[in-house]
Every structure is written in structure tokens, then in C-alpha cells.
Amino acid sequence: MNKPLFITFEGPEGAGKTTIIxxxxxxLKNHSIPFVSTREPGGIDIAEQIRSVILNPKNTEMDGRTEALLYAAARRQHLVERVLPALEEGKVVLCDRFIDSSLAYxxxxxxxxxxxxxxINQFATEDRMxxxxxxxDLSPKVGLERIEKNNLREKNRLDLEKLDFxxxxxxGYRQVLDRFPERIVVINAEQPIDMVYNDVLQVLKERLFKD
Structure with missing residues (x-):
């Protein structure tokens, strides 16, 4: 039986996380590995409702602390309702964003x-990392250019922020990388998407795909 793993994907807007996941x-299906694929904020009903408030482009007056607390609240509910039960069942969890996003953003x-x-997030997750x-890893300028070109992508409140943000x-992510070097694998996301995927796959082969 495969060991349950909680794997998260981080990066700037337009980095290609969703495509890779x-x-x-x-x-994972091809290797018959049981898994759950999810996202933050969201993944379950309550957290998706909170997501709609956080990312609504109309909510431009939202205070920074309010934003941080809403993310933590959505994270807590998502963790206890979706992530932890899946891990207890022996599944791999692939999650688009987690605590590192809150630290950077x-x-x-x-x-x-x-x-x-x-x-705040240690309290919300009971220290689960x-x-x-x-x-x-992607230049913010390149990421925003990708967003602008992608008509199918969800446009949210964070996309309205200017380049300096x-x-x-x-x-912020650079500081997070320095803090958790043993956990975080840096992938060059400025490459073509197939090369990005191959880099991720090479890392996962040692942990998951054992023929």
C-alpha cells in the first residue's frame, strides 16, 4: 500500500499549477494510486463559499487581516472535511495552494x-503541514501576461493587483523557501509546460510511482 502523502503546489498567478495537477x-490513475485532487481556498462547500467572498472582484475594500482570517477559516474546514479524511484512508492528496500562499500573499x-x-494558520491547522x-518559480510579469492571454481562466480579485504586489x-515566497528548504522543491515554471510536468514527475517517481 502506498504511503499517504499530502502534496501541495505553490507559485504566483499564471504559473501553471492547475494544468500540472x-x-x-x-x-495517478494510470498507476492505480488512490488520490484526492483539491484546491484552496475551496475544495468543499463551505470553503468554496468563503472563496467566493475572498476572490470576488467587487470586494476591493477587504482589509488585509480580514483576508488572512478568511483564508485560514476556509483552510481549516477544508483540512478537516477533505484532506485529513483522505490521508487517513491512505490516499495521496494533491492540493493547489496551502499555508505557504498565505505567508507569501x-x-x-x-x-x-x-x-x-x-x-493564525498554525491554530487553524493544528500545525499540520x-x-x-x-x-x-515564475517571473510575476510573465505570470500576469499568461493570465491576460487565458480567456478560460477564472479572473479574481488578486488578478486586479498591480505588478508591484x-x-x-x-x-515572500523566497522567504518561505528559506524557511522550509527540506519540504519545498523548486520547479522552473518559465519552461514549456511539458518540461515543467516532466520535472515534477521525476521528483514524484521516487516517492509514488514504484512499478
Whole structure:
């Protein structure tokens, strides 16, 4: 039986996380590995409702602390309702974003403090962290250009932020990488998407795909 793993995917807007996760879903099915594929904020009904509030482009007056607390609340419900039960059943969990996003976006880019936001999330998750995280490294400018070209992508409130905000997000992620080097694998997301996928797959082969 495969060991249950909680694998998260992080990176700036437009980094290609969703596409890679969709491809990994097929790979896991081909190897008959039980898994759950989910996202944050969201993944279950209550968290999806909170997501609609956080990312609604009309909610431009939302305070930074309100935003951080809403993310933590959605994360808590998603964790106890979806992630932990799946892990207890021996499944692999692929999750698009988790705590690291809050540290980079709200902790650093919003100026709330990485330690302060980490503390909120430690309470929300009871210190549950991912087993492995892929960070898709991408220039903020390139990411925003990709978003602009993708008519099928959900346009949300964070997409309305200017380039300097997304540059701060990248700086925030750099601090997160320094903090958790043993957990986070950096992937060059400026490559063609098939090369990005191959890089992720090579890392996972040692952990999951054992013929």
C-alpha cells in the first residue's frame, strides 16, 4: 500500500499549477494510486463559499487581516472535511495552494508579517503541514501576461493587483523557501509546460510511482 502523502503546489498567478495537477491526476490513475485532487481556498462547500467572498472582484475594500482570517477559516474546514479524511484512508492528496500562499500573499505582500500569519494558520491547522511542496518559480510579469492571454481562466480579485504586489508575493515566497528548504522543491515554471510536468514527475517517481 502506498504511503499517504499530502502534496501541495505553490507559485504566483499564471504559473501553471492547475494544468500540472490535472496531468498528475491522469498519472495517478494510470498507476492505480488512490488520490484526492483539491484546491484552496475551496475544495468543499463551505470553503468554496468563503472563496467566493475572498476572490470576488467587487470586494476591493477587504482589509488585509480580514483576508488572512478568511483564508485560514476556509483552510481549516477544508483540512478537516477533505484532506485529513483522505490521508487517513491512505490516499495521496494533491492540493493547489496551502499555508505557504498565505505567508507569501498576506504575510509578506500585504505586510501583515509572516510570523503573524503563520501563527493564525498554525491554530487553524493544528500545525499540520504538507509532506512535500512544489513551488513553481515564475517571473510575476510573465505570470500576469499568461493570465491576460487565458480567456478560460477564472479572473479574481488578486488578478486586479498591480505588478508591484505580485513582485512582493515573489519576495515572500523566497522567504518561505528559506524557511522550509527540506519540504519545498523548486520547479522552473518559465519552461514549456511539458518540461515543467516532466520535472515534477521525476521528483514524484521516487516517492509514488514504484512499478
Amino acid at each position: 490535472q496531468q498528475l491526476n491522469k498519472e 498576506q504575510g509578506f505582500a500585504r505586510g501583515l508579517g509572516i510570523e503573524e500569519v503563520f501563527s 504538507p509532506d512535500m511542496t512544489f513551488y513553481f 505580485h513582485q512582493k508575493v515573489q519576495q
